[in-house]
Amino acid sequence: MSLTLLAPEKMLEVIPGEVTIKGTVDTLLNKGMSIRGYRFYKTEVDIPSMRDYELVRWKKGTANLGFHDGSRWRKNAVQANDVTILTRGESSRWYWMNDIEVSHIYISQALMAKVASEIFHKNIDRVFVDHYPIVNDPALSALMGRYEAEVLSEEPGSDLFSQSLEVQLCIHLMRKYIKCDGQEETASRISSARLDALQRYIVTHLSGAISVKDMAAIVDLSPSHFVRVFATVFGVSPHQYVQAQRLKRAERLLSTLRNVPLKAVAMDCGFADQSHMTRLFKERLLMTPKEYRDKHAFSLFGSLTVQ
Template sequence: MNDVITPDDLPAWVPGESTLDSAPLGWEGVRIRRWRYTALDIAVPGLSDYMVVAYKRGTTLMNRRCTGDWRNEHVAPGCVSVLTHAAQSHWRWSEDIEVVHLYLSPTSVARIAADAYDRHIRDIELHDVLRADDPVLGGIAECLEREADGDGVGSRLYADALRNQACVHILRRYANVVFREPTRSGGLSRARCRMLAEYIDENLDRAISLQELASVVQLSAFHFTRKFRAEFGRPPHAYVMDKRVERAKAQLGRRDIPLKAIAAACGFADQSHMTRIFRRALGVTPAEFRRSKIG
């Protein structure tokens, strides 16, 4: 698979005027961004996230090619386009348009799919949909757009609820889900995996020992480590540290939280520990990452 780009990289490939971005709000697994575009003819590398394009203003003939032949549809306010993650695409249109991009992280979509089907997920690929008249998905994008513009009471809870609704709707209407076969060595059940993930998220602000995690699912530390690696693809310590970095990245999008407070909230021993982990994982310090997010 070719390297993918992030939503932050997208303007280098699809130049336009961004008039709204939810990134500073630190929503988890979902992001909304509003764009104004002139006529373009652009080839785009695969995107790390699943993307929904909700058309707001302007009407144009949209031409797009992903893995197959060119597809042509007239797009207008009220309709949406859907693009699976990591898929290269080529887009052409001739008129000025205003759109909203709804980005959903593969982690969030896979988690919702695992809960919905109560099975382990190997992959989720969205259908090649250039135009759909979908008031539900368009309405979710519009609600997230208004929330990003206003940031009202309970903003993160509201964004989480809309993210979950979008994921379930997409799974029902646009997704091909490939399930993972059970491990021969006897891994953890879906219920135990969910229990562990929730326990780690709820206790991420403090030290979590291997024995503590093993006791959550009533296993010895030895058997727990083997089964955890089989299901999560990495040792427990690495998974917990990745979750700390993921939470810190979300909080670093806000100017009003000091680095020391972020380190404490994410369970790092101190600010210098967070800096070391960020350098190892991302090649930048937390301060450098914050500058790149906020500008």
Template sequence: MSQSLQHQVFQALNRSRAQLERSVQLADGLALAQWRNAHDATQYNTPGHHTFGCYLEGGYGTFRRDLPQLKGAPQRLCILPAEHQSAWVVNGELRFIHLYVSPQPFALGAVQLLDREPRELQLQERTFIEDPQQAGRFRQLALLDWQEPGERLLCSSLSQAILDQALLTQVGRRNGLQLKGGLAPQTRRRLQEYIEAHLEQPLGLAELAEQAALSSYHFARMFTQSFGLPPHRYVLMRRLQRATEQLTSSPHELGDIALACGFASASHFSTRFRQHFGATPSQYRAARCI
């Protein structure tokens, strides 16, 4: 069963002649949609989320109005940043997959993979590029059952790999950027290290603010500026990420993993995990061990 996603690019296509084949909300902040279209025109205007697209079939007559010399083809990829604007003409038929990425997973990747503030970085706009590794991930996504819990979890892993690869290869520093506010780089790194070393413990706002020598109010605002998400959200994301690592690499019981990752109980852990990944910790472990 397809889900109606709220992403602006998804909604724009839904209003066009494009036919939705299927869609699914994955791990928090990631979503997939598979489309078929023919003889159409559409446009996107600063959607507020990133879109990664890959053509599965056709698309030879599809082009952007501002780049008419570039034409689509199977396995060609497009990267549409949150701030981009584009208008498209579809001649002939095509099938394609879109991966929609909200700001939070992009911000978390910028901090964790690149050790940079998310607001420093700009995802580079790309039209009809060739990247066999990324195209291979999209082809795998096209073969999976998005509604089966185990395969949906594999979809989440593949989608995260697409985002991670883009962060490592398709991101640059914003031109003319002058950062104001936020935490000093050494303070940000010290907080990251402190959080990592204390994930199994309760981490209150006042405790984290003390590490930065700031009041709780100013700390929360400056943390969000530098990390791209609030302190409590960042801590939760890191706890869930550590939990996924332990679920796949250790034989510990779920209750032990819950406590080791800072969750009050196994039930609290399971609830948070299911809200984020759309599956229980047990389903995640089973799927990753296949």
């Protein structure tokens, strides 16, 4: 595996849909903030860990938006001008039951760090943004709408106005949604003892939800700092590592427990459901769990076909 963070220009490779507003994603690849509009089709999707922070402004909502919080699905009704906030470095899972129209604003780590340092005198490694599936925040939505209008405008001064709105957006996020860790974090790596404790924690908690915050607490780091250090140590994101451990457990169970239903295997390994396990098996092993079991399973008492 390799550490792969989803860049804004790759969004349609993950979510089926089309671009409605070209925006600045392609022209501002190395800038602090960019924007693009989309129409996404009805789907269920696993969104990989993002490279940037992402703000979603809903233009056409849905009465049935699902967000998986790590343990269960949470259903939401979304209205136009509602906002979704996604942190960087942590994956998420969603479904929506009709086509939706949204605009995305992508904020780089560098810009957030600059504002955190200059305005709030904070180290960005000591702050963390949770996923916020839906927030009703008229001020944030208005800032996003104004930013979109200025970025697309050809009026004199629009560039300067857009830059000021970028700072305002970051300030608003830090005031309302970013959590600060009070600890000083100078460690650049995870000690062997804490690394062992972390790996034991992951293995013993695979059947349940394992969040970045939970793992970070084991090694006494803030979530954002933990994500960077973890990638340095393991070469993959925390989510990718946990996902790989779930797959390993599933492979072991499917190879040794032929009479256990696939749904039970998925639950024991911490997958959201059997279909989630099946998708990952197809992606990583190019076969379904049933095909894997048929190829590898054995039984001391003969074969028992499980549907």
